Amino acid sequence: MTDVAGTSVGTGTVPESGGRPSIADLIRATEIDLRLFGMVLALVLIWIGLGLANPVILEPVNFLTFSVQAASTAVIATGMVLVIVSRNIDLSVGSVVGLIGMGYAVFMANIVPTTIGLGNPFGWLIALALGIAFGALIGAFQGFLIAYAEIPSFVVTLGGLLGFRGLIWQFSGGTTVAPNLPTFNLLGGGPEGSLGGIWAWLLGAIISVAAVLLLLNARRTRRKYGFPLRPIWAETAIAIVSVAVVLAGVYVANAYHWPPGLATTYAQAHGITEPAGGLQIEAGIPIPLLIVIAVTIGMTFLSTRRRFGRDIFAYGGNPVAAELAGINTKWVVMRTFILMGILCAISAAIASARLNGGTLDLGTGYELYVIAAAVIGGTSFAGGIGTIPGAILGALVVQSLQYGLGFIGFNSPQVNMVAAVVLVAVVGIDSWNRRRAR
Amino acid sequence: MTETATGPAPSVTGTPLVVMRNINVAFGGVHAVRNVTIDLYPGEVVGLVGGNGAGKSTLTKVLSGAQRADSGEIVINGTTVQITNPRDAKAYGIETIYQTLALADNLDAPANLFLGRELTTRLGNLDDDRMEDATRKVMGRLNPNFHRFTTPVVSLSGGQRQAVAIARAVYFNAKILIMDEPTAALGPAETAQVRNLVRQLKSEGIGILLISHDIHDVYDLADRVSVMYHGEIVDTVNKHDVSTDDILGMIILGKKPGDVTQKELEQLELRG
Numbered sequence: 001m002t003d004v005a006g007t008s009v010g011t012g013t014v015p016e017s018g019g020r021p022s023i024a025d026l027i028r029a030t031e032i033d034l035r036l037f038g039m040v041l042a043l044v045l046i047w048i049g050l051g052l053a054n055p056v057i058l059e060p061v062n063f064l065t066f067s068v069q070a071a072s073t074a075v076i077a078t079g080m081v082l083v084i085v086s087r088n089i090d091l092s093v094g095s096v097v098g099l100i101g102m103g104y105a106v107f108m109a110n111i112v113p114t115t116i117g118l119g120n121p122f123g124w125l126i127a128l129a130l131g132i133a134f135g136a137l138i139g140a141f142q143g144f145l146i147a148y149a150e151i152p153s154f155v156v157t158l159g160g161l162l163g164f165r166g167l168i169w170q171f172s173g174g175t176t177v178a179p180n181l182p183t184f185n186l187l188g189g190g191p192e193g194s195l196g197g198i199w200a201w202l203l204g205a206i207i208s209v210a211a212v213l214l215l216l217n218a219r220r221t222r223r224k225y226g227f228p229l230r231p232i233w234a235e236t237a238i239a240i241v242s243v244a245v246v247l248a249g250v251y252v253a254n255a256y257h258w259p260p261g262l263a264t265t266y267a268q269a270h271g272i273t274e275p276a277g278g279l280q281i282e283a284g285i286p287i288p289l290l291i292v293i294a295v296t297i298g299m300t301f302l303s304t305r306r307r308f309g310r311d312i313f314a315y316g317g318n319p320v321a322a323e324l325a326g327i328n329t330k331w332v333v334m335r336t337f338i339l340m341g342i343l344c345a346i347s348a349a350i351a352s353a354r355l356n357g358g359t360l361d362l363g364t365g366y367e368l369y370v371i372a373a374a375v376i377g378g379t380s381f382a383g384g385i386g387t388i389p390g391a392i393l394g395a396l397v398v399q400s401l402q403y404g405l406g407f408i409g410f411n412s413p414q415v416n417m418v419a420a421v422v423l424v425a426v427v428g429i430d431s432w433n434r435r436r437a438r
Numbered sequence: 439m440t441e442t443a444t445g446p447a448p449s450v451t452g453t454p455l456v457v458m459r460n461i462n463v464a465f466g467g468v469h470a471v472r473n474v475t476i477d478l479y480p481g482e483v484v485g486l487v488g489g490n491g492a493g494k495s496t497l498t499k500v501l502s503g504a505q506r507a508d509s510g511e512i513v514i515n516g517t518t519v520q521i522t523n524p525r526d527a528k529a530y531g532i533e534t535i536y537q538t539l540a541l542a543d544n545l546d547a548p549a550n551l552f553l554g555r556e557l558t559t560r561l562g563n564l565d566d567d568r569m570e571d572a573t574r575k576v577m578g579r580l581n582p583n584f585h586r587f588t589t590p591v592v593s594l595s596g597g598q599r600q601a602v603a604i605a606r607a608v609y610f611n612a613k614i615l616i617m618d619e620p621t622a623a624l625g626p627a628e629t630a631q632v633r634n635l636v637r638q639l640k641s642e643g644i645g646i647l648l649i650s651h652d653i654h655d656v657y658d659l660a661d662r663v664s665v666m667y668h669g670e671i672v673d674t675v676n677k678h679d680v681s682t683d684d685i686l687g688m689i690i691l692g693k694k695p696g697d698v699t700q701k702e703l704e705q706l707e708l709r710g
Contacts, residue, residue, distance in 0.1 A: 225571045305563045307556055310545075314553055317542035324504055324540045325554030326525035384544035 092160025139341025178357025
């Protein structure tokens with residue numbers, strides 16, 4: 001009876017009968033989500049295709065530009081997963097991003113000079129903190145209407161989509177507001193807003209070590225309880241692949257060097273004599289990408305390791321069961337929207353930093369990209385199913401099509417048509433797969 | 439003579455585990471539960487029977503905190519208590535196995551077992567390994583052949599799902615267990631398993647409120663039977679004082695055996 005757990009230690013999940021294990025069996029032994037694996041594969045295929053069409057796109061600078069562009073939608077997509085998992089939707093994200101972006105600009109261009117001063121080193125941090133508080137407030141307002149006033153989220157956030165966009169015009173007097181603080185603009189990336197050279201390698205090393213330690217720790221606890229373990233080869237493969245991906249990412253990021261003009265300016269400003277062929281400064285990882293990495297880790301932690309995340313998934317899987325289990329479901333739903341507001345504020349910081357100000361159309365259409373990213377990433381509208389890494393991959397797929405197809409010469413309407421086909425096809429294949437699995 | 443349930447005869451003396459007194463619940467104009475009083479003693483199984491819409495489920499929902507009573511009193515171990523939500527009920531040791539099982543289909547067995555009461559580490563993070571360990575232990579008792587601890591419960595069989603729902607009540611040391619149609623969706627072998635479990639829990643001193651359509655189920659397991667009819671209690675009888683036909687008569691006619699006229703009895707015979 002009690003040795004039930006002990007009997008299958010070490011056998012893993014590779015079926016012992018039936019001769020040679022298939023590739024699918026091998027992947028299953030690593031307990032990697034097959035769906036996520038397929039998405040990574042699709043992403044690689046897209047980029048191979050793009051590379052064949054125009055090899056220039058595979059140069060490091062394009063990966064960086066692309067990833068920075070994907071950053072502001074990817075950040076929100078992680079929250080959209082939790083909103084859709086809890087059987088709601090948020091159509092207001094684009095307008096909320098626009099409103100908070102305008103808020104940042106108004107604060108920095110009109111308020112900072114007369115209050116805390118343009119030279120204050122914490123100006124950008126104060127702006128960001130206010131934006132996040134503003135986002136949380138907007139989220140709390142919409143979340144309250146949805147959870148406690150029981151107005152459908154589709155309706156509340158459709159109102160938000162219209163109303164907040166209108167508010168942007170009121171707020172700004174119908175014009176672009178600029179400029180931002182230069183320190184704030186680093187949040188948008190660019191050569192100066194990047195973690196370059198040795199720092200990028202250091203970060204890569206820290207993440208690699210952390211990944212290996214997490215794997216070891218997980219294995220140790222499972223052994224302590226006598227649970228079935230993954231085969232050693234699978235653990236090793238996961239560790240090697242994770243570290244390789246991280247280090248390859250850093251290598252690509254560092255392969256792009258500062259443009260000569262900027263490097264010359266930098267050399268002059270710091271009294272460095274330029275060597276022949278110009279000063280070579282490795283650009284490294286753009287800050288928006290760092291933000292995405294941090295948000296991904298934080299949101300994955302929140303959704304899988306914290307009670308809040310468990311409550312969201314339980315509610316999405318069976319609202320009645322969650323209620324009967326004593327979960328305060330209304331508060332859970334309201335908090336998902338507060339979280340969404342905070343993520344919109346982070347996204348707005350990245351987007352408005354890249355523009356050096358607040359524009360009237362900032363964030364327009366985000367809701368569509370973000371929902372598409374979440375859904376392509378495996379989030380189910382039936383509720384209860386979805387992952388944060390999936391949404392990030394989804395955002396990369398959407399942005400790859402946008403950026404890549406544009407790069408190789410498709411015009412915007414054509415890109416939209418391709419994206420539409422991909423969206424519907426992916427979801428179609430997915431639901432067919434799930435039906436078959438039943 | 440009918441076969442007696444295992445364990446000592448119920449002692450309908452001393453302090454009852456729970457008394458629900460003069461409970462009323464109305465939905466709009468429909469009086470779903472009308473002035474109902476029932477009690478339950480430690481180590482006793484009380485069968486709650488009645489036709490569809492008799493008010494059985496509504497009455498038990500009041501006890502499990504899923505439905506608020508309009509009036510009435512709940513006394514647990516001699517103390518009057520307020521139960522306004524499922525958390526309150528659980529704090530008093532009242533566990534419920536719902537007919538629908540109330541499982542989150544997308545989550546695995548440990549997550550369902552600990553739903554709303556997760557074990558956490560010192561930092562407040564979910565301790566999934568400890569929860570899986572505890573689940574393996576309790577499921578080892580209930581269903582030793584169960585090994586699928588990391589798959590969503592949607593892909594489990596009916597009996598396995600039932601076992602998860604029961605494990606939830608057992609793990610948290612229920613003192614009062616409400617079982618709403620526990621065998622309705624089960625095959626014969628699994629039904630026998632649930633019956634054995636009921637006897638085992640009873641011998642451990644747990645009070646069980648058993649709701650069932652199946653008269654034989656109830657007659658086999660219960661010590662006393664409360665019959666509901668149109669929201670009211672017809673009577674609560676000691677099982678040994680009545681026959682299954684008497685209970686059936688109360689369910690259908692809503693009258694105590696002595697009050698049934700010869701004519702009504704004949705009609706019942708014709709129908710049966």
